[in-house]
Amino acid sequence: MTVEVGAAAPDFSLKDQNNEVVTLSQFKGKRNVVLIFYPLTFTGVCQGELCSVRDDLGSFQNDDVQVLAVSVDSAFAHKVWATEQGYEFPLLADFWPHGEVAKSYGIFDEAKGIAVRGTFVIDKEGVVRWKVVNAIPDARDQAEYLKALAAL
Template sequence: MTAALGAASVAVPAVGGPAPDFELVNQYGEPVRLSMFRGRNVVLVFFPFAFSGICTGELGAIRDNMALFEESNSAVLAVSVDSKFSLRAYAGQEGYAFELLADFWPHGAVAGLYGVFDPESGMARRGTFIIDPGGTIRYSVVNPRGEARDFDEYRKALASLGRA
């Protein structure tokens, strides 16, 4: 699967390969860099838009099962093309205690690095990447448009990593 990033086409990074580093602002406008989480697992969740039905359900399942992520020493970073202002309102309304990152400008650049930006719709596809403490991708899935992620896949993938 490939996605356009400017004039270039970028494939989904391979399991076993390095996770592309990036820096985005969170819902509070604070810079967050992927490499800041070295030493922990990272569950990187790309989602299309704040306030949309499937996305709210998926992120709500993460919110309601934070113990799973905490027990596996995992940080959750959820990324969409929304602005930090939209993401702050969304996090407040839904009670998300994890980082929501704004891939707003350049529009979808980080989603493009991960091969999940859809230039035709201007949104990120539902891509999930689980990254180990050393920065290696250990699990990835990209769901078709309109198809929610299977939460049990998080459990399986995190269990296969063990505690960092």
Template sequence: MSLSVGDVAPEFSLPDQDRQVVSLADLRGTPVLLVFYPFAFSRICTGELCQLRDELATYTDAGVRVLALSTDPAPTLKAWREQEGFDFALLSDFWPHGAIAQTYGVFNDKAGMAVRGTFLLDADGRVAFTEVNGPGDAREQSGWKDAVAQLAA
């Protein structure tokens, strides 16, 4: 079961594309947008994260830190980040495989991948917005922007 608005977000520490550990606890005091996605280099995921890249100022200007998470290994994420020019961290939930996606309720154990889960966390680490889309169902990001604007207000 996925998290709901008002829930405390589960803590995690994961390596990014450069194998530098990013801990949610270290970001306390800063709103965070967590974007879980199935696979690097896939068509829908690339479209979603390229839109996020192109509209990143919407989030960063509001003081929101953006983190994208998948079950891909760090070297794959590094290659994808370099190819697409992403300016936000890509976190690897590779091992134990999908453990963080599981704690957020967005892991498809039959396919071994995260589903399209989006969580906006407030500065205290509580879920302010959540959206979960199934495989093949691209996300409309206007809801994320509305939630960021409400959080910033």
């Protein structure tokens, strides 16, 4: 079952593409968070979605909002992909224990061993204020993230 709107967002600590630990609760009281789970690095739909965020990053990430993208890939794979694609937001490795953060949000596909496409907008108090969960092949509409952020 996915984390519901109005519920506290499960906290986590994961390594980013620079091997630095990022903890969700470090943004509490400071910034809203757009938490984007994607299935795998180096794949077409995932790349398209994250490039859309990259290309309009100022709308998604600023003094009030932090973007965090999560997949089961390693921090090392994220480093190569972030460098290739110019991603300037954290790509977090839910690598080990495998998919534990995706599981805590209720969006891990056990049969495939990857997260489905889930996005959670989390307010400064750590509460989920909006979410969308799509099947693995179905891209999300980033304009919906912006609407959710504007409503905060």
